[in-house]
Amino acid sequence: MAKNWIPLRQVEGTASRQAHVRLPEGTYEREISKEGFFGPSAQFHHRHKPTDWVEFDGPIRPRALDLNKLAxxxxxxxxxxxxxxxxxxxxxxxxxxxxxxxxxxxxxxxxxxxxxxxxxxxxxxxxxxxxxxxxxxxxxxxxxxxxxxxxxxxxxxxxxxxxHFTLPDKGLVGRHAIFDPxxxxxxxxxxxxxxxxxxxxxxxxxxxxxxxxxxxxxxxxxxxxxxxxxxxxxxxxxRDLRPLMSHRFHLPPSAHTTWATGRFVVCTFVPRPLESDPEALRLPFFHNNDDFEEVIFYHKGSFFSRDNIHPGMMTVHPTGFTHGPHPKAFNAATKGGKTETDEVAVMIDTRDAIDVAAMPAGVEFEGYVKSWRPQEMKQAAE
Known part of the structure; x- marks a missing residue:
């Protein structure tokens, strides 16, 4: 059955009219959406980063695995x-x-x-x-x-x-987008x-x-x-993928979809210029993980939105919590200086909850959940 969403377009309080652009000064944007990034969405403007938690317990905690240690x-x-x-x-x-x-x-x-x-x-x-x-x-x-x-x-x-694996619907950009068949x-x-x-x-x-x-x-x-x-x-x-880009708007991960199935998609993040418009966000926005579980395998490069990550590692972000860039990446992107990404990663977004297999000792990076802590808290802990 086709989805008929409730028709609504509301602006409440102090808010930008365009997602990911012209955020109210001193605020942090968080997006909640349906169907990943394809359906209705709302963008909230917060006084604090939505990932500035001090403790995080339970099965939906974000995880990081070093697959290099599976020998x-x-x-x-x-x-x-x-x-x-x-x-x-x-x-x-x-x-x-x-x-x-x-x-x-x-x-x-x-x-x-x-x-x-x-x-x-x-x-x-x-x-x-x-x-x-x-x-x-x-x-x-x-x-x-x-x-x-x-x-x-x-x-x-x-x-x-x-x-089976198919190519994603490329919509307005046409069949040659991302790569020519x-x-x-x-x-x-x-x-x-x-x-x-x-x-x-x-x-x-x-x-x-x-x-x-x-x-x-x-x-x-x-x-x-x-x-x-x-x-x-x-x-x-x-290397043959030509990513969709906009210098005036941060495109969601779904723009980088390479393969699609009925219940999950496989996306590829490859090097690209960062947004140059000073009014636009220059890094992944904070967002809820509500319709999809997110898994990323890091293949090559410097993973600017994640701390303590190297090639051969995999992160797992279960459904149910807000996530986004780590503090170091957020500061580097918002203060300028970096003009392009230098990373290659494979992302698997699945509609269904995923079960991580039992791992040998040392494979999981237990401190990953703490890497979103505010920088001052990290320094105090050290």
């Missing part, structure tokens, strides 16, 4: 470290240091691999495709595939359970693909309903000599 190398992707999931997605952190000895097939949903480190070759039903750090690989449900690293490879694997590379039936076909015994590890089955063949089942159609594995690198 397990696995030849089978389904045995990789489970990081979190729900009924509609699974996220695993996978380290692979040599060629997979068998094929994998996901019968639970489409698979998205974000290559954090390493390079090598992907062999699949559709052919051969090289991969490198910063690549997204979208593998349709039911595809047989394997990786053959040239350098040890670490990837964030995101499964769309009983769903012509930039999507597909595998080739080339010499490398034909050369790997052999008559050895091969096994296929099939995941269905989180249980594994093994199918054994007396030959390599990646033995296609050609194919046609409009379904395929696709590859694109974050």
């Amino acid at each position: 397990t190398v696995q030849a089978n992707p389904w045995n990789a470290d489970l990081v979190m999931g729900n009924n509609h997605l699974q996220m695993r952190y996978w380290r692979l240091d040599k060629a997979m000895p068998e094929l994998a097939r996901n019968s639970d949903g489409d698979q998205l691999l974000f290559i954090h480190e390493g390079n090598g070759a992907l062999f699949c039903d559709y052919g051969h495709l090289d991969y490198a750090g910063g690549d997204y690989l979208v593998i349709p449900r039911g595809t047989m595939w394997r990786l053959e690293p040239a350098k040890p490879t670490t990837s964030l694997m995101i499964e769309a359970t009983n769903d 012509a930039m999507l590379d597909t595998p080739r039936i080339d010499e490398a693909f034909l050369a790997q076909q052999d008559e050895r015994t091969w096994r296929v590890s099939v995941k269905r309903r989180n249980a594994l089955s093994t199918v054994t063949y007396p030959f390599n089942p990646l033995d296609a000599i050609g194919w046609h159609g409009d379904l395929s594995v696709v590859r694109i690198n974050w």
Whole structure:
């Protein structure tokens, strides 16, 4: 059923007429909205930062995980470290240091691999495709595939359970926005693909309903000599993304959506100029997290809106609390000097509550929830 929102446009008290622009002096803006950033919203102007809490207890506390400390190398992707999931997605952190000895097939949903480190070759039903750090690989449900690293490879694997990945609706900006679909590379039936076909015994590890089955063949089942159609594995690198920007208005995270499913979206933050209009906010605005859980994986660069974060870490912001930039980032952005971002990160926004897997000791940064404390409180604690 289509959503018919209550029609309302109200201005009360001392308030700006435009979201994120011309804030009343000495105030901090907080946004509450429906449907992430797509539906009705209200912007409040507060005397204090909405994140200046002094204590924070309970299950909705923000969390930070250092996935670099998940050091397990696995030849089978389904045995990789489970990081979190729900009924509609699974996220695993996978380290692979040599060629997979068998094929994998996901019968639970489409698979998205974000290559954090390493390079090598992907062999699949559709052919051969090289991969490198910063690549997204979208593998349709039911595809047989394997990786053959040239350098040890670490990837964030995101499964769309009983769903598939599509491109987001690009609306007014048109189909070439963010990236032209012509930039999507597909595998080739080339010499490398034909050369790997052999008559050895091969096994296929099939995941269905989180249980594994093994199918054994007396030959390599990646033995296609050609194919046609409009379904395929696709590859694109974050360096080929051209983010939407406005020098006069801070665009919400939804403007950076790269992949969409029925219950979650995957966004990519890449380097971009900061807003230059002195009347506009120059960093993420404080906002409630009410319709979506927010997960961010930090791939590369200096993460200016977060403190004590480095590549390979992941933050989890559950539904139910207001969040925004950390104090150091807020001060750096509002006082000027910084003209562009220098960060690459993958954000997963999911409508459904997400369960974080049990982590080995040392993986979670327990002090993350305290990093929003006012600077003077941090200094006093030190």
